[in-house]
Amino acid sequence: MSIIKAxxxxxxxTTNGGIDINNxxxxxxxxxxxxxxxxxxxxxxxxxxxQSMPSDFWSQGNTFIECNGMGNLxxxxxxxTCLTSNGYRDLNAQWKSYAINGTTGASQxxxxxxxYIAFGAESxxxxxxxxxxxxxxxxxxxxxxxxxxxxxTANALDDYEEGTFTPGYNSALASPSYSVQSGHYTKVGxxxxxxxxxxxxxxxxxxxxxxxxxxxxASSTLENGGATINYxxxxxxxxxxxxxxxxxxxxxxxYLGSGFSWVGVSGDGVSGKTFHxxxxxxx
Numbered sequence: 129m130s131i132i133k134a135x136x137x138x139x140x141x142t143t144n145g146g147i148d149i150n151n152x153x154x155x156x157x158x159x160x161x162x163x164x165x166x167x168x169x170x171x172x173x174x175x176x177x178x179q180s181m182p183s184d185f186w187s188q189g190n191t192f193i194e195c196n197g198m199g200n201l202x203x204x205x206x207x208x209t210c211l212t213s214n215g216y217r218d219l220n221a222q223w224k225s226y227a228i229n230g231t232t233g234a235s236q237x238x239x240x241x242x243x244y245i246a247f248g249a250e251s252x253x254x255x256x257x258x259x260x261x262x263x264x265x266x267x268x269x270x271x272x273x274x275x276x277x278x279x280x281t282a283n284a285l286d287d288y289e290e291g292t293f294t295p296g297y298n299s300a301l302a303s304p305s306y307s308v309q310s311g312h313y314t315k316v317g318x319x320x321x322x323x324x325x326x327x328x329x330x331x332x333x334x335x336x337x338x339x340x341x342x343x344x345x346a347s348s349t350l351e352n353g354g355a356t357i358n359y360x361x362x363x364x365x366x367x368x369x370x371x372x373x374x375x376x377x378x379x380x381x382x383y384l385g386s387g388f389s390w391v392g393v394s395g396d397g398v399s400g401k402t403f404h405x406x407x408x409x410x411x
Contacts, residue, residue, distance in 0.1 A: 176190060199211070210239075213233075220256075222256050322407055322408070327402040337392055339380040357405055361402040
């Protein structure tokens, strides 16, 4: 049952329920209203929500949710859901700035039904500019990140990783006993950079010197990698040494400037000597 009271309509069928219109014109559903519309419970809409939509917004039938006059959540074309700061698309398919606090920059996140997410940013965007905020980064649907409008999968940054690995000698140093055996790497996309330190005692042999245990196997198609010997406490018997990482391997091969392999018994051997190396290769 409803009754009309002075400047107020209440539904008396339930306690604190039904519809309540107070003398300020506020409407409460399921509660006494403190705002123009005050609802206790869920709200279900069969149409679109138009919240503070500008009169010159490009599509008056779209959902538009304004965020305190500083940005909005809506659709601005291209079947994308857009979260935009400091402006919107107007009836002329151009940018209209809110000019928040006198600023004219803009930023935007565009969620595309093809599966990618684009991030746009501009330091200055004037009324009449393109309504699309310039893309600076994209998360591809296939994974990986591209930058500044580049959408090619081949150019995407698809991995970043840091970690440790345990390097070790091959048979050039038989029965090694390690006092230092450490390695650290950073992988960005397909490029691996690393540093390592080794010191071990054992029996020097005539086999070519290899350091095993790189964290990833090198690519079988991209260019070879290599390493720089920052410090070697022994004498290789040659003033020039080379550290090479070939295709489809996970170890470092050592050579002397003469073109011969650096073997375990070269110079005064590797037993008890300290190696410091840093290098790179592709996977």
